[in-house]
Amino acid sequence: xxxxxxxxxxxxxxxxxxxxxxxxxxxxxxxxxxxxxxxxxxxxxxxxxxxxxxxxxxxxxxxxxxxxxxxxxxxxxxxxxxxxxxxxxxxxxxxxxxxxxxxxxxxxxxxxxxxxxxxxxxxxxxxxxxxxxxxxxxxxxxxxxxxxxxxxxxxxxxxxxxxxxxxxxxxxxxxxxxxxxxxxxxxxxxxxxxxxxxxxxxxxxxxxxxxxxxxxxxxxxxxxxxxxxxxxxxxxxxxxx
Numbered sequence: 617x618x619x620x621x622x623x624x625x626x627x628x629x630x631x632x633x634x635x636x637x638x639x640x641x642x643x644x645x646x647x648x649x650x651x652x653x654x655x656x657x658x659x660x661x662x663x664x665x666x667x668x669x670x671x672x673x674x675x676x677x678x679x680x681x682x683x684x685x686x687x688x689x690x691x692x693x694x695x696x697x698x699x700x701x702x703x704x705x706x707x708x709x710x711x712x713x714x715x716x717x718x719x720x721x722x723x724x725x726x727x728x729x730x731x732x733x734x735x736x737x738x739x740x741x742x743x744x745x746x747x748x749x750x751x752x753x754x755x756x757x758x759x760x761x762x763x764x765x766x767x768x769x770x771x772x773x774x775x776x777x778x779x780x781x782x783x784x785x786x787x788x789x790x791x792x793x794x795x796x797x798x799x800x801x802x803x804x805x806x807x808x809x810x811x812x813x814x815x816x817x818x819x820x821x822x823x824x825x826x827x828x829x830x831x832x833x834x835x836x837x838x839x840x841x842x843x844x845x846x847x848x849x850x851x852x853x854x855x856x857x
Contacts, residue, residue, distance in 0.1 A: 633679060637671040644671070681757055684711050685764065692768035697775040700798055702820045708768065709825030712761040719754040723747070769822045776817055783814045 644667050688711060698704070726747060778796075785793035791804050799805065805813070 629679075633675045634672070637668065637675045640671040640675070641667045681715070681760075685760055688761075688764040689767070692764045692771070695768075697771055699775055699779055699817055699820060702772075705768070705772075705824045707824075708765070712758065712765070712825060715761070716758060719758065723751050723754070765823060765825065768824055772820070772822045776820060776822070779817050780814060783810055783817070786810055787814075 641664065645664065688708070692708065695705075779798065782793040782797045786797075787807060787810055794800060794802075794804065799813070
């Protein structure tokens, strides 16, 4: 199955997703005791439309994440490992990094909204409980990205181990082992060159998201997270006083 088929849902899948969203709206409306159907027709339609948009977005988000995970699994399983172009593989982390960035931004917005609308009356523990439906599903979804990335890490580690084993054999005098490395066809390097090459291969990061996560933490997560933590500390101090 081509990747475009995985990324783009078919018409049948789209119809099924809309049916699932409509069923969720029906269940949501049925179990919500606070809804009084004696309101005007306009208000009723508005309420049902709101629930409809909400559940359509939820179903679509789940569909998008699952398709991304399946496509990512196929990519990391079939992609060619090139130890001399290891920086290229950091692009595989874009999917998770974008998700983490949106997740952190959303959590910060929700936290600040609770703080503003409750005028800081909630304690830190109450905030954590109220926000549980927001942050737990996101953490659960993000944890699934470890599955394809761990598969890539195993392939990268295997390629590094094979290359380093041949280089170690060459350093011990078996220069024929270089025919099984990326140096095959080149002039036999000196031991100093082999040591530099060994260090370079050994320094290759096995996880594709190492550099991207560092940049995300420094420039995408720390600023908004600092504001939320400062607001929570202020609430804690006011409650203690």
